[in-house]
Structure formats: C-alpha cells, structure tokens
Amino acid sequence: xxxxxxxxxxxxAAWTMLLALVGGFALSQAFRTLAAIMGPPLAAQLHxxxxxxxxxxxxxxxxxxxxxxxxxxxxxxxxxxxxxLLAFPLTVxxxxxCARADSYAALMLGQAxxxxxCAPAFLVCxxxxxxxxxxxRFTAVSGLVMSLSSIGVLATATPLAWLIEATSWRWGxxxxxxxxxxxxxxxxxxxxxPAAPAAGNGPRPSxxxxxxxxxxxxxxxxxxxxxxxxxxxxxxxxxxxxLWLGPLLVQRxxxxxxxxxxxxxAMTLASMASPALxxxxxxxxxxxxxxxxxxxxxxxxxxxxxxxxxVAWVDVLLAIAFGMLSGYGVLQYxxxxxxxxAAVRGRALSLFxxxxxxxxxxxxxxxxxxxxxxxxxxxxxxxxALLTMAAMLLAGAAAFWKLPQAxx
Numbered sequence: 313x314x315x316x317x318x319x320x321x322x323x324x325a326a327w328t329m330l331l332a333l334v335g336g337f338a339l340s341q342a343f344r345t346l347a348a349i350m351g352p353p354l355a356a357q358l359h360x361x362x363x364x365x366x367x368x369x370x371x372x373x374x375x376x377x378x379x380x381x382x383x384x385x386x387x388x389x390x391x392x393x394x395x396x397l398l399a400f401p402l403t404v405x406x407x408x409x410c411a412r413a414d415s416y417a418a419l420m421l422g423q424a425x426x427x428x429x430c431a432p433a434f435l436v437c438x439x440x441x442x443x444x445x446x447x448x449r450f451t452a453v454s455g456l457v458m459s460l461s462s463i464g465v466l467a468t469a470t471p472l473a474w475l476i477e478a479t480s481w482r483w484g485x486x487x488x489x490x491x492x493x494x495x496x497x498x499x500x501x502x503x504x505x506p507a508a509p510a511a512g513n514g515p516r517p518s519x520x521x522x523x524x525x526x527x528x529x530x531x532x533x534x535x536x537x538x539x540x541x542x543x544x545x546x547x548x549x550x551x552x553x554x555l556w557l558g559p560l561l562v563q564r565x566x567x568x569x570x571x572x573x574x575x576x577x578a579m580t581l582a583s584m585a586s587p588a589l590x591x592x593x594x595x596x597x598x599x600x601x602x603x604x605x606x607x608x609x610x611x612x613x614x615x616x617x618x619x620x621x622x623v624a625w626v627d628v629l630l631a632i633a634f635g636m637l638s639g640y641g642v643l644q645y646x647x648x649x650x651x652x653x654a655a656v657r658g659r660a661l662s663l664f665x666x667x668x669x670x671x672x673x674x675x676x677x678x679x680x681x682x683x684x685x686x687x688x689x690x691x692x693x694x695x696x697a698l699l700t701m702a703a704m705l706l707a708g709a710a711a712f713w714k715l716p717q718a719x720x
Contacts, residue, residue: 325504326444326445328502329440329502329503329504329505330437330440330441330444330457331460332498332499332501332502332503333392333396333433333436333437333440333499333503334437334457334460334461335494335495335498335499336396336400336430336433336436336495336496336499337433337434337436337437337457337461337464338460338461338462338463338464338495339403339430339433339464339488339491339492339495340376340403340430340433340434340461340464341461341462341463341464341465342464342465342467342468342488342491343372343403343407343426343427343430343464343488344372344373344376344430344550344554344672345464345465345468345550345553345554346468346472346484346488346554347365347368347369347554347555347558348468348553348554348555348556348557348558348559348572348576349468349469349472349473349476349484349558349569349572349573349576350468350472350476350481350484351365351369351555351558351559352558352559352562352563352569353476353480353481353569354419354481357481358415358416358419360416361684362559362680362683362684362693362697363680363681363683363684364416364680365555365559365680366555366676366677366679366680366681366683367420367676367677367680368416368419368420368423369423369554369555369676369680370672370673370674370676370677370680371420371423371424371427371673372423372424372426372427372430373427373550373669373670373672373673373676374424374427374669374670374673375423375424375425375426375427375428375431376427376428376430376431376669377665377666377667377668377669377670377671377672377673378666378670379399379427379428379431379432380431380435380662380663380665380666380669381527381662381663381666382431383395383399383431383432383435383662384435384659384661384662384663384665384666385659385662386432387432387435387436387439387662388656388659391505392436392439392440392503392505393499393503393504393505395432395436396432396433396436396499396503397496397499397500397503399428399429399430399431399432400429400430400432400433400492400495400496400499401429401496402425402426402428402429403425403426403429403430403489403492404429404489404492404493404496405425405429406421406422406423406424406425406426406427406428406429407422407426407485407486407488407489407492408422408485408486408489409421409422409425410422410423410426410485411482411483411485411486411489412482422485427669429492434665435661435662435665437454437457437461438454438457438645438661438665439657439661440505441453441454441457442649442654442657442661443505444505447649450645450646450649451591451594451642451643451645451646451649452588452591452592452594453591454587454591454642454645454646455587455588455589455590455591455592455639455642456587456588456591458587458588458591458639458642459584459585459586459587459588459639462580462583462584462587463584465553465580465583465584466577466580466581466584467488468554468576469573469574469576469577469579469580470570470573470574470576470577471573472484472573473569473570473572473573473576474570474573475487476569477569477570525656525659529652529656529659529660529663532652533715533716534651534715534716534717534718535663536711536715536716537711537712537713537714537715537716537717538644538647538648538651538664538667538712538718539663539664539667540667540707540708540711540712540715541604541608541644541708541709541711541712542644542664542667542668542671542708543667543668543670543671543674543708544608544671544675544704544705544707544708544709545604545608545611545640545641545644545668545705545708546641546668546671546672547668547671547672547674547675547676547701547704547705548611548612548615548675548701548702548704548705549583549611549634549635549638549641550672550676551672551675551676551679551701552615552618552631552634552698552701553576553579553580553583553631553635555676555679555680556679556694556697556698557572557575557576557579557631558572558573558576559694560627560694561575561624561627561628563694564622564627564692564694565624565627567624575628575631575632578628578631578632578635579631579632579634579635580635581635582632582633582635582636583635583636583638583639585636585639586635586636586637586638586639586640587638587639587641587642588639589639590639590640590642590643591639591642594642594643594646596646596650600643600646600647601647601712601717603640603643604640604643604644604647604709604712605709605712605713607637607640607643608640608705608706608708608709608712609706609709610637611634611637611638611640611705612702612703612705612706612709613702614630614633614634614637615634615698615699615701615702615705616698616699616702617630618630618631618634618698619694619695619696619697619698619699619702620695620699622692622695644664645661645664647718648660648661648664649661650718651718671708674704675700675701675704678700678704679696679697679698679700679701680697682696682697682699682700683696683697
C-alpha cells in the first residue's frame with residue numbers, strides 16, 4: 313500500500329506518522345464513549361437526571377462538532393502537525409478538570425474542553441490518508457484506522473468499569489488524562505509532515521477566505537443530503553455505545569457495572585472489525601449510495617427492536633449485532649472524497665465531521681429529553697430514547713435519499 317508519487321513521504325514514514333495520529337484518535341474515541349460506564353456512578357454521586365446525563369455526554373460532541381470548521385481551515389492552511397499539537401493539550405486540561413469536578417457546571421466545562429481538544433483527532437487522520445495514500449485505497453485505509461482507533465472504545469468497557477469499581481469515576485478521568493499526555497508526546501515526536509501540503513502552487517488564502525470557501529460547499533446541491541445522513545449514522549452507534557448501553561443494562565436488567573462493561577466490551581470488539589470489513593467491501597459509485605441507505609434502515613430496525621424488547625439476552629445480542637453493523641459509516645468517507653475536488657477536500661471532510669458530531673450532540677440531547685419525559689407518558693425511558701434515535705436515523709437516511717446526490 314504505497315503512498316502516491318506526489319507525497320513527499322515514503323511508505324514507512326507515512327505509516328509511522330499515521331499510527332501516531334491514530335493514538336490521538338483512540339483517546340478521542342475513549343472520551344466520547346466513557347459515559348456508558350461512567351454515567352451510572354457519576355449520576356448517583358452528583359444526582360444527575362437522564363436529561364442532564366445526556367447533555368453532559370452531548371457537550372463533548374457539541375464542542376467537537378462546532379470546532380470542525382476551524383479545524384478544517386487550519387488543516388488546509390497550516391497542516392496536520394501544528395493543528396493537532398496546538399489543540400490536544402485542551403483534552404488533558406478538560407480531563408483533569410472533570411476529575412476534580414464537584415458540580416455539574418464544572419463537569420460540563422471539562423467535557424467541552426475535552427471535545428475542543430479532540431476536535432482535530434479524527435480529521436487529521438482522514439486528511440493525512442487523503443494526502444499520502446492512493447485514492448484507490450482511501451476507504452480501506454480509513455476503515456483500518458477506524459478499527460485501530462476502537463482500542464480507545466475498548467478501554468471504556470470492562471477496563472474502565474474495573475477501575476471505577478476499584479477506585480472512583482474520578483480516577484477514570486485521571487488515567488485518561490495521563491494517556492492523552494503520552495499520545496501528544498508521540499505525535500510531537502513522530503509526525504513531521506510539511507506544514508502546508510495542500511494541493512496547488514498559488515498563494516495561500518487567508519483563514520477568512522478559506523472559511524468562506526468551506527461555507528460555499530453548501531452551494532453544491534449534494535452537500536445538504538450528505539450533512540443530513542452524516543448527522544445520524546455515527547450518532548446512533550455512539551449514542552448507544554457511549555451513553556445508553558450501561559444505564560440500560562444496569563437499570564433495566566439489574567446488571568452490575570462490570571457486567572455491563574463486559575457487554576460493552578463485546579459490542580466494541582464486534583465494532584472493531586466492522587469498519588475495516590466495510591472498507592474492503594466498498595462497492596464505490598452509485599452502489600455505495602444504495603448500500604448506505606439500506607444499512608441505515610437495518611440499523612434503525614435494530615435500535616427500534618432494542619427499544620421495544622425487554623429481555624436481557626436479546627438486548628445483549630442486539631447490542632453486539634449493532635456493533636457488527638456500525639462500520640458501514642466508513643463508506644461515507646469514500647463518498648466525501650469522490651464528491652469534492654482535492655483543493656477543498658480538507659474542508660469537505662471537516663464539514664462532514666462537523667455534521668457527524670453535532671448530530672451526536674443533537675441525538676444525545678433529544679434521546680435524553682425523551683427519556684426524561686417518558687415516565688409522565690407511561691413509557692419506559694430507555695424505550696423512548698432508543699425509538700427516538702431510530703426515528704432520527706430513518707429521517708436522515710430519507711433526506712439523503714430524496715435530496716440531490718453527488719455524481720460519482
């Protein structure tokens with residue numbers, strides 16, 4: 313898998329740098345999914361309602377998504393290395409603040425800082441792959457990176473549950489802060505990509521001009537449908553694995569925290585192989601669009617069934633099945649790459665990523681609100697949350713289907 317001839321990096325150097333960047337991405341994955349295990353003890357100690365818990369988890373994704381515009385411009389203008397090294401220390405600061413938080417406000421501020429610091433962690437990997445690996449292998453390498461980054465999700469399953477039961481949820485944040493310091497050091501030491509490898513030999517545009525160009529992507533007819541789909545696909549997996557899975561198993565079925573961690577671990581293991589598999593199976597072109605639509609409907613059906621069926625072993629199997637299916641989202645990366653010219657690809661990927669993570673924030677807030685309102689309507693909170701997520705997933709897929717699509 314050789315980098316394209318235009319890349320100034322050799323094969324070994326490209327892979328070494330990419331793996332260093334994956335370390336930061338893995339930490340981002342850990343922070344975005346810790347609520348499933350961290351949520352029950354944290355809510356008990358700080359007396360948080362389901363809506364507050366949903367808002368706290370959503371704060372990471374809102375900050376992450378809101379910063380994507382700035383990160384996309386920074387990547388196109390200043391390069392991968394400077395962007396990630398300047399942002400990632402905020403992750404450490406936010407984790408340490410959460411570890412010492414005694415109020416909901418401090419916890420929310422810490423989550424927002426973590427989300428801001430992690431904002432470029434995913435994007436630097438996709439932009440690096442687009443710049444230094446061949447176009448034919450873009451989706452496959454992206455899928456492999458997604459699978460490797462799931463090590464961070466694994467860490468927030470059984471290992472985090474054991475740590476919290478042995479110590480407290482504060483130690484969970486503290487250990488992750490230490491790991492973030494190590495990841496930053498690896499990126500500082502190993503990532504040496506030229507600061508501005510963007511295509512073209514003309515003068516570098518100003519940040520304001522680059523931002524206008526990013527917003528100008530909405531003038532393309534296929535952007536809105538992509539944004540609608542991106543806002544719900546990955547959001548459904550993260551909202552289940554990263555927010556509702558632990559509380560559902562603990563409160564609906566009486567699982568212990570470690571038992572729920574085992575289920576989260578199994579779901580994560582299933583999800584780790586999924587992106588690499590779908591990356592290799594990517595059919596490309598118009599067939600890729602049909603796959604995206606069909607798989608989104610299948611995912612919505614799994615969520616709806618999980619919301620309505622209240623049998624413990626069925627819920628466990630459905631969660632694992634959802635993890636196995638979750639990697640279909642990697643097909644969107646190939647769609648984005650093919651739908652936009654190289655000169656604005658960094659900004660297009662940042663817009664796509666912004667939609668993904670603002671969508672997570674919206675889905676977690678909406679599902680938390682549904683769970684809080686459900687008892688007054690005689691509905692089980694988890695049924696309300698999961699059915700809300702399924703409805704949002706179907707709505708996003710329908711918008712992608714009906715709105716104009718890119719000609720591939």
